[in-house]
Amino acid sequence: MLYVIGIGPGNEEFFTKEAENILNSVDMIVCYKGYKEYIERFQKEIYVNGMTKEVERVEYALNQAKNKTVALVSNGDATIYGLASLAFELNEKNFEKVEINVVSGITSASICSAILGAPLNHDFSVVSLSDLLTPLEKILKRIICAFESDMILAIYNPLGKKRKEPFLSALEIILDYSKDRNIDYVIGIVKNAGRDKQEYKITTINGILENLDYYMDYIDMSTTLIVGNSNTKIINGKMITPRGYLSKY
Template sequence: MPLPNKEQNQPSSSPSPSASKKGKLYIVGIGPGSVEQLTVHAKNVILNADYILGNDTYLDQIESLITTQNVYRSSMGQEVDRAKEAVKMAENHVAVMVSGGDANVYGMAGIVIEVAERNHLDVDIEVVPGVTAMLAGASVLGAPIVTDAATISLSDLLTPWEVIEKRLDLASQADFIISLYNPKSRQRTSNFERAIEIIKRHKPAHVPVGLVKNALRGDEQEFIVTTLGDVLNYNDWVDMRTAIIICNSDSRIWKSPHGDKIITPRGYQKKYEY
């Protein structure tokens, strides 16, 4: 469905310096993608914004909250332009930059605040947290993340692959639970397989792995519970919408009557009887 007529596809002109209203800049994590998964504060901020900025996917996900707000949308890959526009709008208006998941986890918080610093923005900036893909996926899988964990993005657009490989290697050696972000795209088809081969050097084949596609997005959600030894059997199933959680050597799969769950013990069994 189209957004209201106030939507803007091109950068707006700078707000008038004579405007009496002092601005504010919000950077809002919208969580997994459904309005029901927004925090109450995030929802209120969006509803009361003068301007909302984001890429097409995220704006479509919150479309039901857009009424009289001005909308600036752009496509993936235009994050810098979007951040510059948000800073410009926030000088005299309440501007909201929306970001999928949590804005601090591979989201828009970093670039927006960098641009604000570079432009000496003199208004309050508030980052509103959201449920990130690792936590959304974990909630579907049961209890795979209850102890030390690492998040590693497999996108080498901004981070050299050599750095990603080192992080994968060291996190696996330390037996961290590892959540993989951005596992595969049309241009990056081999990074997921390469990452699994690195992790296999240090983690045993029986380690549980959870794959969740479209986590907490209603009927679109799908998930697979498997092991590190077998996960590449699902290589063709993995895409950019897939959250991947590779557990530690203590984790196990529970064949629950209501579907497979992953349990990572935190250590209570070593101290208590239950």
């Protein structure tokens, strides 16, 4: 049996009860080496490896799951930029008979929305700016589609040390729509959401561009951005997107 488990940001209070129960009951845990610190408390046999070794990690978990109960751990939710889909793909390709159960976790967009106030209180989309597996052209097209439909946009993996073009290109798109619609889009920036060094800032697209060097240094892969829609506003220092109740009733 293979369980594919999302553990949220990693801090204990964000583990679901279901995840806790299963991780306490499995024979071993498989995860990215950066998540090991969050699952050591379960005192299980642990297998870890590094970035870009996802296929090897999932294959190892599936092979072990033939004779053991194994937990394959992702941060956030394993079905949102996680390893759940890869587990099913490799199981079909190479293993076929391993039973897989997926356990949901809290994705960064949900946690960041609560930290910022309530920016995701209407229709939204989530886009990762990592172009390792997805061509940048397709990523930018998806961002354009979000703005064309006036959806709130959550951005994962915004800026890496050697990967700046996707972020700068995304800013250009936001600025174009800002000028065209005369909207200074509100943007929430959350670092280390749900972790010990959590912090956030609320600004606008013009605020970022006016202090671009600062934000290019501040934003990293542990950061999530939420870009509001045309109705998003700042209320008492929090980022809020109205659902529409006051205008309807």
